[in-house]
Amino acid sequence: MSSTATDTLAKQSSEEGEIAGGHSAATELTDGFHLIIDALKLNDIDTIYGVPGIPITDFGRLAQAEGMRVISFRHEQHAGNAAAIAGYLTQKPGICLTVSAPGFLNGLTALANATTNCFPMILISGSSEREIVDLQQGDYEEMDQLAIAKPLCKAAFRILHAEDIGIGIARAIRAACSGRPGGVYLDLPAKLFGQTMDATAGEKSLIKVVDPAPRQLPAPDAVARAIDVLKGARRPLIILGKGAAYARADEEIRALVEKSGIPYLPMSMAKGLLPDDHPQSAGAARSLVLKEADVVVMIGARLNWLLSHGKGKTWGDQPKQFIQIDIEPKEMDSNVEIAAPLVGDIGSCVSALLESMGDGWTAPPADWTGAIDAKKETNLARMAPKLQNNNVPMDFHGALGALRRIIKERPDAILVNEGANTLDFARSIIDMYQPRKRLDVGTWGVMGIGMGFAIAAAVETGKPVLAVEGDSAFGFSGMEIETICRYNLPVCVVVFNNNGIYRGTDVNPTGGPDVATTVFVKDSRYDKMMEAFGGIGVYATTPDELSRAVNEAMESGRPTLVNAVIDENAGTESGRIGNLNPQSAVSKK
Ligand code: ADP
Ligand code: MG
Secondary structure, three states, rough: OHHHHHHHHHHHHHHHHHHHHHOOOOEEEEHHHHHHHHHHHHHOOOOEEEOOOOOHHHHHHHHHHOEEEEEEEHHHHHHHHHHHOOOOOOOOOOOEEEOOHHHHHHHHHHHHHHHOOOOOOOEEEEEEEEEHHHOOOOOOOOOOHHHHHHHHHOOEEOOOOOOHHHHHHHHHHHHHHOOOOOOEEEEHHHHHHHHHEEHHHHHOOOOOOOOOOOOOOHHHHHHHHHHHHHHHOEEEEEEEEEEHHHHOHOOOOOOOHHHHHOOOEEEOOOOOOOOOOOOOHHHHHHHHHHHOOOOEEOOOOOOOHHHHHOOOHHHOOOOOOOOOOOEHHOOOOOOOOOOOEOOHHHHHHHHHHHHOOOOOOOOOOOOHHHHHHHHHHHHHHHHHHHHHOOOOOEEEHHHHHHHHHHHHHOOOEEEEOOOOOHHHHHHHHHOOOOOOEEEEEEOOOOOHHHHHHHHHHHHOOOOOOOOOOHHHHHHHHHHHHHHHOOOOOOOEEEEOOOOOOOOOOOOOOOOOOOOOOOOOOOOOOOHEEEEEEEEOOEEEOHHHHHHHHHHHHHHHHHEEEEEEEEEEOOOOOOHHHHHHOOOOOOOOO
């Protein structure tokens, strides 16, 4: 506890003692507010993302007074998304702080999304009086928050007594970070904050969590089995997922890829773990390698919908064996049979594989790697001219070609990306060169992460952030550009404005006065929103204008929003996942 806070409380307690009769020895007191702050700081947690209000307003103030960075948002969902991605970027749980009931509910989408994506975060919400809530007597913002949070996160705890704060925070940190990371809910009833206790006892009750994410070594026989399967491969493939990026085993992974000579495919957020222009990247031959591979090594990636569940047309008829590295044993066989499960942390598992491979590892057959190289060359050659086009209005390729060149020149910038077409095209067009630089919609494909992710990326890394947003996606978190301006963060938002969801050309089939359900105000000026808060707004109609504006923003670090005018005919329904959007075949009269 800081000396100022302790002094104030000690003074208070002695004054009270004097009023009560003047004979009590002044015991130093601490309280719930300070114990929570001290417990977080003791565990090297220095940043809180939240929205102030009852009953946590003073908590936020005190945390700031005690030297924590407290970033206030306009809506809890974005504070939650910021906390989640801060967790991904730092391996420490990101903290989101909200008020009770409605604020808590607003934070839940982010908590559930963090859990789904395996990002460590802790949602801390104030809550109303337990006695009244449990008897359902109608308290201010009455809600049984703990019960509601439980199914949406990895673990949920409530702390009722000041002396339990140390344990409560320690449990929350461990639950968030250990094993498969995820979201944790921590319920703090209003009464807890003001509870006092002896300061020395309070300090002793706090816990500095030792080794919050312990390494988990794979069993030697599991390693041997994996090596056996790998040795039998004629067309091996490595798939890197965001778990691999999160694990920060960058060197080991590079060594495994290069020593084995096996082509690899990065999942979206694993792009840059090895540079996308690495000769072994099969990114530009994705369809081919998924269909033709005979042994697939999954490293921190799941066989969920993003990989067509490991079966069907995407994977072709070629029989396949899977080796899967994951810290979560239950992940194995979740979609298809895993021939060689390797359960443990990625760093330890990859090191064990490297060691067992020995020195004389034979590279994959040349007909396999040759076929991949040929396919890559054809695909890249076909793409190149599209990325140079100067069409006005811009299409996705022309605009993204410009941004691709910027990221190539600034590989340490962080790219945030969401939308439908804007997401799909940017993912394949913009190459990444460094680990953990691409942040996007993740496992759910959720819209609305944009500004929250961008803010946390800037706060946590201090690097310039480029957020490439569909106009629809931007709308979910757009108000947070005020937050970006308020903290003067080096964020450049590019809104791909094609007047609507998917595209801006739909019409109301009834001919009635309402516009179609997917259409927005034509030629909206998102750039003026940024100007309203003191940031820089740019209206860009050509790839050159777009380039210039983004380069200037990255150079100056000033909050910037570029309204990039995109041809309203350019998008397709749901981007590349239109197959997931059921369409009625029945036409009614
Ligand atoms: P992607 O969407 O990129 O394919 P997923 O989020 O589906 O990636 O998969 C990430 C996987 O990584 C999860 O199954 C998670 O359990 C695993 N994981 C996360 N951190 C580690 C780690 N340190 N060691 C091993 N596995 C991890
Ligand atoms: Mg759009």
